[in-house]
Amino acid sequence: MAEAVERLQQRVEELERELAQERRRRALGGGDGGGGRARIEKMSPEVVDSNPYSRLMALKRMGIVSDYEKIRTFAVAIVGVGGVGSVTAEMLTRCGIGKLLLFDYDKVELANMNRLFFQPHQAGLSKVQAAEHTLRNINPDVLFEVHNYNITTVENFQHFMDRISNGGLEEGKSVDLVLSCVDNFEARMTINTVPVFSHISTKACNELGQIWMESGVSENAVSGHIQLIIPGESACFACAPPLVVAANIDEKTLKREGVCAASLPTTMGVVAGILVQNVLKFLLNFGTVSFYLGYNAMQDFFPTMSMKPNPQCDDRNCRKQQEEYKKKVAALPRQEVVQEEEEIIHEDNEWGIELVSEVSEEELKNSSGLVPDLPEGITVAYTIPKKQEDSVPELTVEDSGESLEDLMAKMKNM
Amino acid sequence: MAEAVERLQQRVEELERELAQERRRRALGGGDGGGGRARIEKMSPEVVDSNPYSRLMALKRMGIVSDYEKIRTFAVAIVGVGGVGSVTAEMLTRCGIGKLLLFDYDKVELANMNRLFFQPHQAGLSKVQAAEHTLRNINPDVLFEVHNYNITTVENFQHFMDRISNGGLEEGKSVDLVLSCVDNFEARMTINTVPVFSHISTKACNELGQIWMESGVSENAVSGHIQLIIPGESACFACAPPLVVAANIDEKTLKREGVCAASLPTTMGVVAGILVQNVLKFLLNFGTVSFYLGYNAMQDFFPTMSMKPNPQCDDRNCRKQQEEYKKKVAALPRQEVVQEEEEIIHEDNEWGIELVSEVSEEELKNSSGLVPDLPEGITVAYTIPKKQEDSVPELTVEDSGESLEDLMAKMKNM
Numbered sequence: 074m075a076e077a078v079e080r081l082q083q084r085v086e087e088l089e090r091e092l093a094q095e096r097r098r099r100a101l102g103g104g105d106g107g108g109g110r111a112r113i114e115k116m117s118p119e120v121v122d123s124n125p126y127s128r129l130m131a132l133k134r135m136g137i138v139s140d141y142e143k144i145r146t147f148a149v150a151i152v153g154v155g156g157v158g159s160v161t162a163e164m165l166t167r168c169g170i171g172k173l174l175l176f177d178y179d180k181v182e183l184a185n186m187n188r189l190f191f192q193p194h195q196a197g198l199s200k201v202q203a204a205e206h207t208l209r210n211i212n213p214d215v216l217f218e219v220h221n222y223n224i225t226t227v228e229n230f231q232h233f234m235d236r237i238s239n240g241g242l243e244e245g246k247s248v249d250l251v252l253s254c255v256d257n258f259e260a261r262m263t264i265n266t267v268p269v270f271s272h273i274s275t276k277a278c279n280e281l282g283q284i285w286m287e288s289g290v291s292e293n294a295v296s297g298h299i300q301l302i303i304p305g306e307s308a309c310f311a312c313a314p315p316l317v318v319a320a321n322i323d324e325k326t327l328k329r330e331g332v333c334a335a336s337l338p339t340t341m342g343v344v345a346g347i348l349v350q351n352v353l354k355f356l357l358n359f360g361t362v363s364f365y366l367g368y369n370a371m372q373d374f375f376p377t378m379s380m381k382p383n384p385q386c387d388d389r390n391c392r393k394q395q396e397e398y399k400k401k402v403a404a405l406p407r408q409e410v411v412q413e414e415e416e417i418i419h420e421d422n423e424w425g426i427e428l429v430s431e432v433s434e435e436e437l438k439n440s441s442g443l444v445p446d447l448p449e450g451i452t453v454a455y456t457i458p459k460k461q462e463d464s465v466p467e468l469t470v471e472d473s474g475e476s477l478e479d480l481m482a483k484m485k486n487m
Numbered sequence: 488m489a490e491a492v493e494r495l496q497q498r499v500e501e502l503e504r505e506l507a508q509e510r511r512r513r514a515l516g517g518g519d520g521g522g523g524r525a526r527i528e529k530m531s532p533e534v535v536d537s538n539p540y541s542r543l544m545a546l547k548r549m550g551i552v553s554d555y556e557k558i559r560t561f562a563v564a565i566v567g568v569g570g571v572g573s574v575t576a577e578m579l580t581r582c583g584i585g586k587l588l589l590f591d592y593d594k595v596e597l598a599n600m601n602r603l604f605f606q607p608h609q610a611g612l613s614k615v616q617a618a619e620h621t622l623r624n625i626n627p628d629v630l631f632e633v634h635n636y637n638i639t640t641v642e643n644f645q646h647f648m649d650r651i652s653n654g655g656l657e658e659g660k661s662v663d664l665v666l667s668c669v670d671n672f673e674a675r676m677t678i679n680t681v682p683v684f685s686h687i688s689t690k691a692c693n694e695l696g697q698i699w700m701e702s703g704v705s706e707n708a709v710s711g712h713i714q715l716i717i718p719g720e721s722a723c724f725a726c727a728p729p730l731v732v733a734a735n736i737d738e739k740t741l742k743r744e745g746v747c748a749a750s751l752p753t754t755m756g757v758v759a760g761i762l763v764q765n766v767l768k769f770l771l772n773f774g775t776v777s778f779y780l781g782y783n784a785m786q787d788f789f790p791t792m793s794m795k796p797n798p799q800c801d802d803r804n805c806r807k808q809q810e811e812y813k814k815k816v817a818a819l820p821r822q823e824v825v826q827e828e829e830e831i832i833h834e835d836n837e838w839g840i841e842l843v844s845e846v847s848e849e850e851l852k853n854s855s856g857l858v859p860d861l862p863e864g865i866t867v868a869y870t871i872p873k874k875q876e877d878s879v880p881e882l883t884v885e886d887s888g889e890s891l892e893d894l895m896a897k898m899k900n901m
Contacts, residue, residue, distance in 0.1 A: 078488070085495060095510060110600075122596035122598045128747060132749040135749045137709055167601050167603065168753075183524060184535070186539035189577060210607065210608070211607065212600070293549040293550070294542075295551055295774070336543075337546075338582065338763070346753045353753065361787065370764050
């Protein structure tokens, strides 16, 4: 009888342990490896319901990507695991990226539930911990390294720089890409570090010559952008203020207690989508990689442009990278140089920044006040020819003696 | 002693029950209401970490939406809970929509894991059941009604029509919007019902005069579109073939066993994002609602246009709705009629379909072969003036006696 009691007591303890474990697993986001799937050694193109990579490997058959498996050789760092960063991490995880490094110091709150990814039962957990658990469960083939700290303190910044330089797929190798997904509002409202965060990313990436992409969503929730920064080749974050900022919102208002900015799962989903699409195009070498792509949700307007670096950039590492890039270009065979120079066009401005845009002036005007809110001193130079009324008014007619205005007036009377 | 044994045995049974329940909850996707949050009676703008609606209510303060709470008065039906439909449902759930009706007959498979939303531990569950559980957990304030059936059978179609007509927020009221999120590939590969599905939606919505939005992603995973259809006012799905179809992919190839189309979480996330953004703009009355918005991921190109209905549409209910719309417009006060007529412009074509586009011909040409792949017989009429060489070549000059060609030739010589 005593034996029976002992056996039952052991069973109760065992069950209590299992139950506690189950509850912990559920709280963390749906389960651990046991609730997910087994690891897969090699991506297969086989078309069976049990293959999580069949629809990605099909990109090869469709002629979009020549070597999809290469995705497993890349490591990507994401700074900020909020509305954009968490969805960015999930997309890359589902695509089968080799390694993800996540940096954030925030906790999940119910107030985050209007955006994708986190769930109410995760409230109170650190964002990186909750994200790692969910992501590992979605795809156990991805390697995860998470850091629950603020990268802007001196000590953490050193550690962050070290992980960017050495946290690649093989230890000692640098990561392939850094993505800045700082939630403008949250960072700003909690410790007002957005500019610091972005500045820190810029500083780190310029110092290391690290290629990175920046993303942002406006405080009114209806516009956003992504930007690719190749130190020395394209404008860095310090070359010019961010192209999308709070649209005419007084900073003081934002900082008043009890006031918060708006956010939408739609805008953040679109920004994460175009960001990761740009990452895939960049890493897997397909399509056109955008240097800048904006999203104006009010008018469904998506401006694209590329921005040359500012030779007078405040960041000395950016200037250094520009010098090195110039040397690299100068050393290129002639044909490649010509191709390079085609991109450099039109007037300079006081900032020395040149923009190449695929957007018409009319389109820009229609969406002015929202995006792109060009920083002072920056003008747009067009790649598509302007309408003739606008572009050649100063020219005089040499062969017929008639002015262009006369010809235009005649045409208007037709 | 016997009492102790009995008590322990009861405890073991109790724990086993709880454990089984926990495991079931976890398998279903993260927990039930207990793991989530309590229901909220009234949306509050209060800025506290525990308020899941604070960032949405902030849209009012930002001047974007005048009455955000109105979202709780709408019911939206989603047909197809795949790569686009599931994310669409999640976004609307997080936005606090009043009621969601989900229709799908498919099961979750590991092969779906390259897109957002479903998780590996849900493999084998029906999509609507798994989705309902996850969504209810994310936001218990939303009412859910799910139907695990194929809407294309006669009996199910009748039931589907009945739910569209009577499944609104109050029983007996129709839903406010139907969203077609059929995953082109999956439907096509499993029972080849895409055209049927879309046709059925068209039939149902034309018959009921129901406003709906269509979405689609191409088989090569790098383009997609959304389309708003107001029966009688804009082109229905039967007025013209879908604008985005498999880009030059042989149907026979797709149907061969062991071959599947590609898909990406990025493209599907962007399409779901622009779809739900359009839904929010439509229901909450802000920004410009797009009749057609395309996404070409290879070139980051987003064409928009609106399409008039085809007076010779095969669907007699569409023609009937067109007649009724004409009567409605004719009965409007004069000013409103003028505004209506401004939209009807330029040349007719053999199909009688007119397109109004904000896209330049150059942009369209640059992206041809991908999107929009205009169906035969449809041409594009521009709202932005064409370059004059193209648009008025047949006109003769009346006041100066010179031909336009002469004037153009002179201008070219400048």
